[in-house]
Amino acid sequence: xxxxxxxxxxxxxxxxxxxxxxxxxxxxxxxxxxxxxxxxxxxxxxxxxxxxxxxxxxxxxxxxxxxxxxxxxxxxxxxxxxxxxxxxxxxxxxxxxxxxxxxxxxxxxxxxxxxxxxxxxxxxxxxxxxxxxxxxxxxxxxxxxxxxxxxxxxxxxxxxxxxxxxxxxxxxxxxxxxxxxxxxxxxxxxxxxxxxxxxxxxxxxxxxxxxxxxxxxxxxxxxxxxxxxxxxxxxxxxxxxxxxxxxxxxxxxxxxxxxxxxxxxxxxxxxxxxxxxxxxxxxxxxxxxxxxxxxxxxxxxxxxxxxxxxxxxxxxxxxxxxxxxxxxxxxxxxxxxxxxx
Amino acid sequence: xxxxxxxxxxxxxxxxxxxxxxxxxxxxxxxxxxxxxxxxxxxxxxxxxxxxxxxxxxxxxxxxxxxxx
Numbered sequence: 365x366x367x368x369x370x371x372x373x374x375x376x377x378x379x380x381x382x383x384x385x386x387x388x389x390x391x392x393x394x395x396x397x398x399x400x401x402x403x404x405x406x407x408x409x410x411x412x413x414x415x416x417x418x419x420x421x422x423x424x425x426x427x428x429x430x431x432x433x434x435x436x437x438x439x440x441x442x443x444x445x446x447x448x449x450x451x452x453x454x455x456x457x458x459x460x461x462x463x464x465x466x467x468x469x470x471x472x473x474x475x476x477x478x479x480x481x482x483x484x485x486x487x488x489x490x491x492x493x494x495x496x497x498x499x500x501x502x503x504x505x506x507x508x509x510x511x512x513x514x515x516x517x518x519x520x521x522x523x524x525x526x527x528x529x530x531x532x533x534x535x536x537x538x539x540x541x542x543x544x545x546x547x548x549x550x551x552x553x554x555x556x557x558x559x560x561x562x563x564x565x566x567x568x569x570x571x572x573x574x575x576x577x578x579x580x581x582x583x584x585x586x587x588x589x590x591x592x593x594x595x596x597x598x599x600x601x602x603x604x605x606x607x608x609x610x611x612x613x614x615x616x617x618x619x620x621x622x623x624x625x626x627x628x629x630x631x632x633x634x635x636x637x638x639x640x641x642x643x644x645x646x647x648x649x650x651x652x653x654x655x656x657x658x659x660x661x662x663x664x665x666x667x668x669x670x671x672x673x674x675x676x677x678x679x680x681x682x683x684x685x686x687x688x689x690x691x692x693x694x695x696x697x698x699x700x701x702x703x704x705x
Numbered sequence: 706x707x708x709x710x711x712x713x714x715x716x717x718x719x720x721x722x723x724x725x726x727x728x729x730x731x732x733x734x735x736x737x738x739x740x741x742x743x744x745x746x747x748x749x750x751x752x753x754x755x756x757x758x759x760x761x762x763x764x765x766x767x768x769x770x771x772x773x774x
Contacts, residue, residue, distance in 0.1 A: 484761075
């Protein structure tokens, strides 16, 4: 290596003249190539390559309270417009999706609110988002009815979290709902930690009223062969991780089980690697497990996903243009066979 | 900290431990009644024989009384 190999690309300074489109701004970030701006532009490049790769399955991992914060319609549209093939999410995000599907709302609040005052007004806080308790209660009541219906239909046969999400999506009529959009787009939604959310407590209401007889049965292991099969039968796999947690591990472990690893990876997180937690673990660490190919196209973006992901989608949609038509993985026979009802 | 005993006239669903907000402040949801397959959506200012004092006060009773004025 020579010195000129190291010093071969000068930083270009960001210019904002007149009006910029989102992708024009992201291109300015690419010209800088530095810090978070450089990483965000790299993330857009990788997401674009995933979507242009006709043999790549795109898996989105969703953790953290992104749906209450306002990412719901963006994810639902991305499912409908074939920019996501598989969604792996916390149960909580789909709980908040269902709250809005049933007429509830999330409200702009403040992170410095007096929480004991909120408590006295039956109002829950998620950083600077407020949720009225009654919206959870109305969800509990409606979903208890849905659980009753599903349990009566399945008659003791267990559901995977993917089948459970499908059944909920079938019963929610809100076109802006992620679960509804996934149901209509035939996109699988896995909720590996489903019981660690209001869905778990609704189960308790539903099952208690039946004395735990003929109650809904969810099988946590049933998802495992399904998601492994999706990854195995895909020529290439790409993951976009917002946050990390159980969804990130679920996707990475499925890729590990295929023995081939992930080909494209974008992780947007504010977490740090030093604690040993998965959400902040570097993609190099992921390579050591064989979950990510050594030669993969990858970047970790240290950013608030609420800022980064909408920019990524807007930039990539602009690049692809209106006439771009992606072939979604769901139309392939093996994919349909895997996720068939 | 010991709670002050509530007089019978001040026993309401809205200060019972089993309540959650339903149509704030006038109606609450009662978990106990729900689990017994009874009508679980009740008036904030009602109460039944299963009333148990809530550990922490909320504004349900105060706001429901104000709304009734």
